[in-house]
Amino acid sequence: MSAAVSALILVTTRLGAQAPVPEPPAVGQRVIANGASDHTIEAAETSDSDSSSHATRNRYLLMAAGAVTAATFNQATAMPVQWKRTWYGYGARLADQAGFGVAEESLRLGLLAAMPWKGVAMECPSARRASGHGFLRRVGAAGTCGVVNTLVVRNAEGARRPNLPLIGAITGASALSLTWRPERVDAGKGQMFVLTRIGFVSGSTALKSAYTEFTAR
Numbered sequence: 001m002s003a004a005v006s007a008l009i010l011v012t013t014r015l016g017a018q019a020p021v022p023e024p025p026a027v028g029q030r031v032i033a034n035g036a037s038d039h040t041i042e043a044a045e046t047s048d049s050d051s052s053s054h055a056t057r058n059r060y061l062l063m064a065a066g067a068v069t070a071a072t073f074n075q076a077t078a079m080p081v082q083w084k085r086t087w088y089g090y091g092a093r094l095a096d097q098a099g100f101g102v103a104e105e106s107l108r109l110g111l112l113a114a115m116p117w118k119g120v121a122m123e124c125p126s127a128r129r130a131s132g133h134g135f136l137r138r139v140g141a142a143g144t145c146g147v148v149n150t151l152v153v154r155n156a157e158g159a160r161r162p163n164l165p166l167i168g169a170i171t172g173a174s175a176l177s178l179t180w181r182p183e184r185v186d187a188g189k190g191q192m193f194v195l196t197r198i199g200f201v202s203g204s205t206a207l208k209s210a211y212t213e214f215t216a217r
Helices: 002-012 038-076 087-114 125-130 135-151 164-177 187-216
Strands: 152-154 160-162
Touching: 038 087, 087 164, 135 152, 135 164, 135 187, 160 164, 164 187
Parallel strands: none
Antiparallel strands: 152 160
C-alpha cells in the first residue's frame, strides 16, 4: 500500500510530464500568415521557445520534488521493510524513486522519438458539453477525458493511436525498478509490486488529466 501511495505522490507532483506537446517549428521555418513580418514571427518563436524551456524546467523540478516526497513518505512508513529507517535506507528509497523517474522519462522520450507519428492530446467534446451543468456530470466527463488522454492520442491526421510512449514508459520503468528493489527475490511479490506501480502511476496520471480538464471548464 505504501508503494502505491508513493507512486501516487511521485506522479501527481508532475507538471504535465505525460501530456503530448506540439513540436516547435524547425530552424529557419517560416509560416507567413496575415502579412506577419519575419521580425514578428521570430519574436513569437523566441517566446514559444522560452515558454517551452520554462515548462520543461518546472516539470523536472516537480519530478525531483515528487521523488523526495515519496522517499520521505516511504522512510516514515518503513517501506519496504528490508530497507532500514536509517540514512542508508533513506538513500535507497530516494534512489528508487529517482531511478524510476529517470527510467520512465528516458523511455518516454525514446519511444516518442521512435514513433512514426507525433501524438497530440485527444479533444474532449463531452467535457465541453458538460460545462455549466451539474457537478457530478462535469466530474464524470472530466474523468472520462482523463482516462482517454492517458491511453489514446491523435496523430496529425486526427486518427486515434494508443499512447505507447506513456504506457510503454510506465510499464518498462516499473519492471526495471524491480531489478534493485528487495521484492525481486520473491516472484509473487515482484509481480504484485510491478502491477501495483503500473496501476497507480497510470491511474494517477489519468486523475491529473481529469483534474486539469475539470478546472479548465
